[in-house]
Amino acid sequence: MSKLRFSITMSLDGYVAGPSQSLKDPLGVGGEALHDWVVELAAFKEAHGQKGGVVTASSPIFQEMFQNVGAEIMGRGMFGGGPGAWTPDWKGWWGEAPPFHMPVFVLTHHARDPLPMRGGTTFHFVTDGIESALSEARRAAAGKDVLIGGGAKTIQQFLAAGLVDEVNVSVVPLLLGGGERLFANLGDPAPRFEQTRVVEAPGVVHLRYRVAQR
């Protein structure tokens, strides 16, 4: 069955970005180190047109993140170029050939025509909320999974609405001391998670949970 899921890296103290996010520090002060475990992987480098890298217990975790995914949803913050009305020449952080290769649905308050890019990515802009974005993404995914790319606020909205099926959290031994918390604003009662898999890898542990349906 088609699942709605996300995969994100969190510091041991619960943050997915450090304090004082800015254009210079999009992941906040110290936040870039969250992704040390992934950027060194051969699979990551290959996906970004680079050579080299290592193979670790994290490699299959990185690869399955995109396996059987037919569409992605992201927040306006992750797509960038905001806040506010669109500057037409803003086409995301990823250049002319973004690494998604699938339809991507961007949650925004500002309507915009779809933006086809090279390599199979088309950005669609959804202005009427998360359920509408999910229903469009599911249709585009045609039976495959839908991935929530981020950021934290987008993930929180889907969790609080009880729409997420599977959660992948990669916990790294960083203490960022502030920034953007992942598990906050989850509603009352909060979603109930069931631990389904743990993978130990160098400098990170990958935790997978199934979300119990209400």
Added chain:
Amino acid sequence: MSKLRFSITMSLDGYVAGPSQSLKDPLGVGGEALHDWVVELAAFKEAHGQKGGVVTASSPIFQEMFQNVGAEIMGRGMFGGGPGAWTPDWKGWWGEAPPFHMPVFVLTHHARDPLPMRGGTTFHFVTDGIESALSEARRAAAGKDVLIGGGAKTIQQFLAAGLVDEVNVSVVPLLLGGGERLFANLGDPAPRFEQTRVVEAPGVVHLRYRVAQR
């Protein structure tokens, strides 16, 4: 070498007690479920004079928590009977024969004579801060490890002071949505952790870290 270490259970959203702690809910609303994984263990039941229970991948984790430990340190909140001056008949939450069987050093602002209990536990009351408590506990431990029992504020003080050698965090798939956070108030720069072991067990994952010395 003698280590200063602690072992504590944390919800996936970072809390070691739920919201609204009270005498009725000492672990806050929903917080008791943090310890579901441990109270069902045969080793836990045996340590508390009960029969039955199960053996899981958590059993050795529970047992090694107390292996080679010669003294324990805890905060006044964990010992109870406060805040404020002592009521002489308060001897902790654990009855006449507490399950520590070793010297226990209680951090407090209120002096009190040592309190010998049945079964080898003696409570000592330390009024001049964490470094003094640690030095007394190390002497009493005579080469064995010193365990910080809790609570979170006591652990935070030792972490911020750079005194902790090893951290054991058991993460359960609960979202408490509020309460007492474990990793907060850790100073700047925060301690640097290195992941040294991961153990997957039913309904919990046990994470161990070494703290890098500054």
